[in-house]
Amino acid sequence: MIRVLKTGLYSSIQDLGRHGYQDYGVPYSGVMDIYSASIANIQLGNDAHAAVIEITMTGPTLEFSCETSICISGADISPKINGTSIKLNKPILIKSGDIVSFGKLVSGFRAYLAVLGGFKTENVMNSYSMYQGITKQSTLFKNDELLIDTSLKGLGIKHAAIKVIKRHTTKQIEVFKGPEFYKLPKTQQNILVTQGFTISKENNRMAYQLKEPLTNNLEPIITSSVLPGTVQLTPSGKLIILMRDCQTTGGYPRILQLKEASINILAQKFTGNMIHFNLI
Structure with a gap:
């Protein structure tokens, strides 16, 4: 106990x-x-x-x-x-x-x-x-x-030493193109992968919002499935990165999708930290 x-x-x-x-x-x-x-x-x-x-x-x-x-x-x-x-x-x-x-x-x-x-x-x-x-x-x-299993004692099963990769300081967030990425003008596509973005104070287990806006002239989409790592673009131009507690559907354009490893990296970031999207 x-x-x-x-x-x-x-x-x-x-x-x-x-x-x-x-x-x-x-x-x-x-x-x-x-x-x-x-x-x-x-x-x-x-x-x-x-x-x-x-x-x-x-x-x-x-x-x-x-x-x-x-x-x-x-x-x-x-x-x-x-x-x-x-x-x-x-x-x-x-x-x-x-x-x-x-x-x-x-x-x-x-x-x-x-x-x-x-x-x-x-x-x-x-x-x-x-x-x-x-x-x-x-x-x-x-x-x-x-509650824990009180019958278990000692240090558990011994393993060879594990090399832990420290990635807290990296700013690179690897992403794939989202379903609506191609609807963005080329200039905005370029901004996404060349400009740095700052994590706003609105960040939690559900989503991370970014400070810098991206002009949104896209038509609304039919509510579609989303998952952790989906990057949504709101009508006001706010970028929202969905995290582990996110909803299962959404109506905002899905312009990027984080690689699984990038969700882990982003989870170690907080307000004021800078990130860069790296398209793969």
């Missing part, structure tokens, strides 16, 4: 998402940065789909009442055990009574805390991913008690 003493800014339980229900309008959800979450699970020998805590910018404080092991990957939010700093991307043995906390954000934006065997919280539609309206809560609350 793990008790939440402090929640942090936005901490939630996530796995690889809720697949197979999009025709009912259910979002995929799941971890924003699949790469980082996978590193944390792999280091413990967990199944790839094991649920983790996704931590955004400011970390929680967690009290462990059993022996287990954890691994933290993704953003560096100065993790500590009982006040002593610990390393990222490395299995760490936890004893009963230990307290895991976080401090200053050093790099990135989202960290992932995996526990041996994964978190055993509410499972809805074959996923532990929290989402408002689907699960009872969308974030962790103070005094929540998180």
Whole structure:
């Protein structure tokens, strides 16, 4: 059992998402940065789909009442055990009574805390991913008690050292042409791939909006399917990049589609960060 003493800014339980229900309008959800979450699970020998805590910018404080092991990957939010700093991307043995906390954000934006065997919280539609309206809560609350498999001990299955690629600082976001890309004038197509764009303060698990507008003279489209990584262009010229909690359909032109790895990179960006679209 793990008790939440402090929640942090936005901490939630996530796995690889809720697949197979999009025709009912259910979002995929799941971890924003699949790469980082996978590193944390792999280091413990967990199944790839094991649920983790996704931590955004400011970390929680967690009290462990059993022996287990954890691994933290993704953003560096100065993790500590009982006040002593610990390393990222490395299995760490936890004893009963230990307290895991976080401090200053050093790099990135989202960290992932995996526990041996994964978190055993509410499972809805074959996923532990929290989402408002689907699960009872969308974030962790103070005094929540998180279930884990207490029969598992030690550091889990040992693996060879894993080389972790640090991509928090890259500005390059690789994209494919979206279905409506060809309807844009050549000048606007060129702006998309040559101009830098800034992440606005409107960024969350559902979508990232960009500050710089792109003139939109396109005709509205019939509501069509969208998915994480779809870049929409609104009538006012605002660019919106859909993320893991996005809706399943939309009526704005879909001018670009992020590569999966680029969604992971974007998930580690926040307000004021600059990105460049790289067409592939």
